[in-house]
Every structure is written in structure tokens, then in C-alpha cells.
Amino acid sequence: MQDHETNPPPGAETRRSGEVLLEARGITKQFGDVRANDDVSLVLRAGEIHALLGENGAGKSTLVKILYGALEPNAGTLHWRGAPVRISSPAEARALGIGMVFQHFSLFEALTVAENIALALPGGTPLRDLAKRIRSVSQDYGLALDPDAIVADLPVGIRQRIEIVRCLLQEPKLIIMDEPTSVLTPQEADQLFLTLERLTAEGCAILYISHRLEEVKRICHHATIMRHGKVVMECDPAQETAGSLARLMVGSAVHDLKRGAQVAESAPRLELRGLSAPPDGPFSVALQDIDLSVKGGEVVAIAGIAGNGQGELFDLLSGERRAQDSGAIVIDGTASGHLGITHRRRQGCGFVPEERLGHGAVPGLRLSENIVLTRHGTGDGLVRGGMLDMGLARRMEQRIKSNFDVRMSHDDPEARALSGGNLQKFVIGRELDRTPGVLVVNQPTWGVDAGAAALIRQELIDLSRQGSAVLVISQDLDEIFEVADRIAVISRGHLSPAEPAVQLTRERIGLLMGGLEEGQGKAHHAA
Amino acid sequence: MGGYESILLTVITAATPLLLAAIGELVVERSGVLNLGVEGMMIVGAVLGFAGAQATGSAYIGALCALGAGMGLALLFGFLTLHLVANQVATGLALTLLGLGLAGMIGEAFVGQPGIRLERLHIPGLSTLPFIGPVLFGQDLLVYLSLALVAGVSFVLFRTRAGLIIRAVGDNHGSAHALGVSVIRVRYLAVLFGGACAGLAGGYLSLAYTPQWVEGMTAGRGWIALALVVFSTWRPLRLLAGAYLFGAVGILQFHAQAHGVAIPSQFLTALPYLATIIVLVMISRNRVLTRINTPACLGQPFVPDR
Numbered sequence: 001m002q003d004h005e006t007n008p009p010p011g012a013e014t015r016r017s018g019e020v021l022l023e024a025r026g027i028t029k030q031f032g033d034v035r036a037n038d039d040v041s042l043v044l045r046a047g048e049i050h051a052l053l054g055e056n057g058a059g060k061s062t063l064v065k066i067l068y069g070a071l072e073p074n075a076g077t078l079h080w081r082g083a084p085v086r087i088s089s090p091a092e093a094r095a096l097g098i099g100m101v102f103q104h105f106s107l108f109e110a111l112t113v114a115e116n117i118a119l120a121l122p123g124g125t126p127l128r129d130l131a132k133r134i135r136s137v138s139q140d141y142g143l144a145l146d147p148d149a150i151v152a153d154l155p156v157g158i159r160q161r162i163e164i165v166r167c168l169l170q171e172p173k174l175i176i177m178d179e180p181t182s183v184l185t186p187q188e189a190d191q192l193f194l195t196l197e198r199l200t201a202e203g204c205a206i207l208y209i210s211h212r213l214e215e216v217k218r219i220c221h222h223a224t225i226m227r228h229g230k231v232v233m234e235c236d237p238a239q240e241t242a243g244s245l246a247r248l249m250v251g252s253a254v255h256d257l258k259r260g261a262q263v264a265e266s267a268p269r270l271e272l273r274g275l276s277a278p279p280d281g282p283f284s285v286a287l288q289d290i291d292l293s294v295k296g297g298e299v300v301a302i303a304g305i306a307g308n309g310q311g312e313l314f315d316l317l318s319g320e321r322r323a324q325d326s327g328a329i330v331i332d333g334t335a336s337g338h339l340g341i342t343h344r345r346r347q348g349c350g351f352v353p354e355e356r357l358g359h360g361a362v363p364g365l366r367l368s369e370n371i372v373l374t375r376h377g378t379g380d381g382l383v384r385g386g387m388l389d390m391g392l393a394r395r396m397e398q399r400i401k402s403n404f405d406v407r408m409s410h411d412d413p414e415a416r417a418l419s420g421g422n423l424q425k426f427v428i429g430r431e432l433d434r435t436p437g438v439l440v441v442n443q444p445t446w447g448v449d450a451g452a453a454a455l456i457r458q459e460l461i462d463l464s465r466q467g468s469a470v471l472v473i474s475q476d477l478d479e480i481f482e483v484a485d486r487i488a489v490i491s492r493g494h495l496s497p498a499e500p501a502v503q504l505t506r507e508r509i510g511l512l513m514g515g516l517e518e519g520q521g522k523a524h525h526a527a
Numbered sequence: 528m529g530g531y532e533s534i535l536l537t538v539i540t541a542a543t544p545l546l547l548a549a550i551g552e553l554v555v556e557r558s559g560v561l562n563l564g565v566e567g568m569m570i571v572g573a574v575l576g577f578a579g580a581q582a583t584g585s586a587y588i589g590a591l592c593a594l595g596a597g598m599g600l601a602l603l604f605g606f607l608t609l610h611l612v613a614n615q616v617a618t619g620l621a622l623t624l625l626g627l628g629l630a631g632m633i634g635e636a637f638v639g640q641p642g643i644r645l646e647r648l649h650i651p652g653l654s655t656l657p658f659i660g661p662v663l664f665g666q667d668l669l670v671y672l673s674l675a676l677v678a679g680v681s682f683v684l685f686r687t688r689a690g691l692i693i694r695a696v697g698d699n700h701g702s703a704h705a706l707g708v709s710v711i712r713v714r715y716l717a718v719l720f721g722g723a724c725a726g727l728a729g730g731y732l733s734l735a736y737t738p739q740w741v742e743g744m745t746a747g748r749g750w751i752a753l754a755l756v757v758f759s760t761w762r763p764l765r766l767l768a769g770a771y772l773f774g775a776v777g778i779l780q781f782h783a784q785a786h787g788v789a790i791p792s793q794f795l796t797a798l799p800y801l802a803t804i805i806v807l808v809m810i811s812r813n814r815v816l817t818r819i820n821t822p823a824c825l826g827q828p829f830v831p832d833r
Binding site for chain 1 (some may be wrong): 688703708
């Protein structure tokens, strides 16, 4: 097995000879007028990491749900180790040995980590023993977890770990992973890749869905590419380039980002001066003396491992939580720490939170109604004499839809009806539509396909070049290097000084993420 | 000291029906279902419990009839809301109206008849203890059962896999379904348990509290039980505290009125509600804990997608 890792090209072919674990033949699934899967066939072999590629809406999630028994196909058959099977529930899938790591977390927020994992395992293990197993397995795979923590208090990165550890504890033969690295740091992702190598060496098959083509090229032995519900191509990703894979997925070339020249010296539009905040919950992070200045015309990115204070910082910036010291947050020269969200929006700020469904948009409300929610108090004319102008809101919705390529099956749907990438385009488009002077975005392209991510990143750069200050909080280093002019790193509530992106290396950022210069100048923290 | 004993005794009798009905509803709501029909299930339990006891001469068979009556209405509720996915709030309200009407009709023949009282069980050795003996160890079966249910529900919910599944279904039915839990079955069982408890609570009224049938004898206790569940933040032990506090203040204000305390009687009558709300709001002030204990899917319809 070691040979394959060092010489991937011949390895890819030999891997294809592994025992066939699961085979899907001619899977078709119809949702109303949309054919989400059209005659899809797929062969998964033991010891193979099989990439499933495609844009958002290409039908990957539907196919995966069918393999996992969460959906029933309209036509087609599944075969487990050569014998036809009907997988009519996730429990049956698990009984066969199929495990799944979900992209949209299937966790119970009110329960502890151990309770969440216990629910996916057969009964009989006392919770205390399970907690021990969780500790040892999660340490073993470098995905440390506290079994007694309550999920509601945990950031997305840690939640992803729970999903992965939960799946590993089921000791599956086939693991389906939907975007497992989207919220992991490079180091965490590397750790996961080692885990995957180990699992395949043990004869496990892995179906791997990711939008990160570089990582697919690096770890996957075989790839199936889907477009509009159909399999368009099978290939060995190591033989392809990221560009050629992207072209196969999208059906046309994905453009590189256009950076444009940075606007010459301008005044800071968003300043943080010694911003500190105590933790607001038992598992939240305290922010320590954060200084940062974002000028008009630049994109500043904050890198960091999930759960190091990004969410807390965003809440303080957006005004969801007020700062204790009003002068700690200065927007266009005005002390704004005490102001609420609507006030800050009126000052020309825009905010895009991390969680698009539930935080960025109300799932059960139409898009136009979601526009009213963020723009009713910003002087856009949506409220006149206490009455809503829904006609205007719908025109805004149309405008955002066409400017940001938001695809929907019918006009003005409920937010929950949009796919993840399309909703993200809408949520960001809603803010950009106002041309905010200061834009703060948390995880702008989490779980979004290559095409949509490129569009969103380009829009962020373009906004800054019009003279706005853009602050991007992200855990995706590729994204940060693509968009940022300067980069700061957050670690356990401390923010490193922002440095020009061209002077920073990934290694240095990795070290900063690990807390290298945490609490700079404070003796007790100097590493 | 006989006076104090009798006060304590009446506190227990006042608290028991509330506790019985509320502990059942707590389990129902933990599974994510809001059944506002507690009052209706209680009153049908009261009348059929009375009828069962009259027909057989046994108060215990009466209590069983009450239990069955509550479950019957709960089954109807479950069929409408879980199978046919009817609106839970509207169905629950309709269930209360149906129960009140049904009970009035069935009970017409029983008005004014002397009832059969559930016997007090004297625990040998303990019930003769001075002062506390008769109060703590000379109660009827349903009083002990209500306390055992609180302990049992608390244990099952927080210490067993079955309880974990109930809480998981109430927190996120979509994820529970994805993990292969039969959401509808879990909810059916919870709703039936809630119905059995509400029926028994009604039976307690017509078999122990005042052994007779009076139309509308539940007098809003089903609604109080519902409120207690919410104010106790879905925690069984707080529910016990709330039910007894409500019972105690209710009885004490009676005695205060009887002694001619110079406070308007309307205020005294409102006192149990005020006291219970204030105390339960105080103990559930911790917002983090409240959020964790509130079933996130409460009242939401569930349709599995296939």
C-alpha cells in the first residue's frame, strides 16, 4: 500500500481491481419535474477512495442519500458484494456496513457529544464506556472531542469531527463522506487524509465528495463526475489537473479571479481597538484585546481553526452582541460598539453570518421576505408609513437573482428550497446589493461548489475595489490566499497582527493557528 | 396538631392530579408533540373512572377505566396529528372540547350519585408514626404512583437509551429519521403514555379527590398541568416542585380565607398561579439550560421524505 502513496499513477489502476463492495446500476430519481439522478451507475471497491464530483445541484447528494437508504430510487438497483439488495432505511445501510458523514449536520443540538454518537450505534453500550471509546478513538485519529460537551455550544468544525468520529465508531466497510474537509484546517485535513489512507489500507471503501479539487487529486484513486443528474465521466484524478476536473464538472472553463489593483491609501473604515469580550456561554471563547484596522479598498481575511473565537468576533462586529466598550468598534470614524445590527446597517455595514439557513435566512420565509428582514430599517424604501412594500422586495429579489446567478425552480421560493450554494449566493447578494461600505463575511463559500465560490470571491474583491472595506473570516486557506490583501490569524480569542498576504506562507499561518504568537507581548502566553 | 396534618393531606390531594397529568404531558412534549387536549382526556377519564367503579364496585377497576379512556382519546389525537399530520394545536383544542362534551353526556346519569373512594393504603409500621405517618404513608395508590412516575420518567429520560431516543426525536426529528429511528412510532407511544397519565389524573378526581361525578369537575386542571410542564422547563423534578407548590399555595389561601385574613379574596385565589409562575421562572432563569431542555421540534409536523 505504501507504494501507491508514493507512486500514485500506477496505483490508481491496480486499486480498481479491489473487491466490488457496492454497485449502483441505472439509478433514477425524480423530484416533481426535476430528474435529480438520471440512469446513474457507480462501482465502489474495497481499498479505494472514490471521488464523486459535480456542481451543487448535479445530483451528488441525491445519489448519496439513495446509497445510504435515506431516499428510495424510482428505478435502478443496488448490489452489495454482488448480491442485489434493497436499502430502504439508514439502519439497513448501517447493518450492511455503510457509514455516512453528512454535510448538513445531522446532529442533535440539545444532546451531548456522547449521546449523539450513542444514537447512531446499536444499543447496549453504557454511556460511560462509550465516552471512553470516543476519547480514545478521537485522539487516535487526531480529532479530539469532549464527549460531555453539548452540541449547541460547539462550532461547526467540532461538529464535523463528531460526524466523522460517529461514523468511525460504527466500523463501517464503506464510508460516504460529504464535504468532510470544508470546515477543517490544513493540518486537520492532513490528519483526516492519514485516517483515510489507514482505513483504505484496512480494506475500507470511501466515497468522497468534495469541491476541493486539489485534495481530490491528492488522495482519491478514482473519480466519477456528475453534471445535471448524469454521470458524464469517470477518470483517475491524479492524471487530471484541477482545471480539467473543474471543466468537466461545470461543462465550461472556470475563470481565475481578477484581482485588480488595490485602491491607493485610504482611511480605515472598520477599526477594532482593544476589543475584548468575556465568553457568553459555557463553551464559548473569550476575545482578548483584539486590534485590527480594515481600510477602504482592501480585503482583510481572518484565518483560524474552527472554534477559536470567529463566531464570537462576528457576533460583536455585526451587533448581535453589543461590545462593553463602545469605542472598541469604530465604523467610518464613529464609535459603534454599543449599536445594534440595524443601526450598523444604516451606517453602511453588511453582514453575512456563517450559517446560511437559520441564521442568514429564515428557512420558512420567501426570499423577498428575507430581504425585508435585513433591509427594513436601512432606508431602502421597503417600509412606508409602517406598511411593507412587497412589490419592491420582489423586484430586489429579481435583481439579486439575476446579478448573482441564484438558480431556483420557481419564482420567489422559500429559503429552505434553495440548494446550499444558491442560498449562499443569495445571502451574499442581498448584502452586496446595497454596496455596503463595510462588509463582514463569515465563511463565505462553505460547502459551495467551485463555480459559485469563484463568483462569490470575485464579488468580494470587486466590492473592495470600489472603496469598501471587506473583512472575510474563513477556515479555507485557498480562499484566503485568493481574496485577501492582508491576513490575520485568530487563535483562542487572540488575533495576530494583519500581515500582507504576499509575505505570508501557509506554514507560518499554520503555526499562528496553533497559537505561536498568541497574546503577543503578554509574558504568560509567549510560546 | 390534627389541623396541620389535614392541611398537608389536602396539599397532597390537590397536587396529585396536576402531577399525574403533567408528567404524562412532559413525556409527550419531550418527544416533540404538543397535545393541548389534556383537559379533555382528564375529564373523560374522570367520568369513565367513576362509571367503571359504579359498575364493578371496585375503585381500582374504575382507575383502569380512567386510564383506558385517556389512552383512547390520545390514540385519536395520535391518529389525527401523526398519521394524518393535522395541526397539533387545533387538534388538541378540539380534543378538549370533545372530551368536555362527551363527559357531560356520559355523566348525566351519575350526577348526585355517591361514589366509591379509592382506599388509603396503610403501610404497616410506617403509617402509625406520629405526625408524618398518616400523611406520608397512609395515601392511596395513585399518590404513590404519581411520585413513582416522576422518578421513573426522570430515570428513563436521562439515563436510558429509550429516553435518549425520545429526547432525540423531540430535538430534531429529521436527524432521528436519518439515523433510522421510527419517529412516528416513538411519538405514538409517548402520546399514549400521556393519555394514560391524563386519564388517571381525571380518575383521581372522581375516585379520591371528591368521590362523585360533577360536570366540569376538572376545572381547568389540565391547562394548569400544561403550564407546569412549560414552566418546569421539561424537567421532571422541577415539575414535582411546581405541582406541590401550586397545591400548597392553593390550600393555604383557602385556610387564609377561612381565617378571615384582610386581603381581597380574588387576590388570594390568584395566589397559587402567581406563586407557581414566579418560582418556576426563577428556577428556570438559566437561559442556556432552558434552551437545551426545550424540545426544538415541539408542535412541528413530521413527514418522512422517501
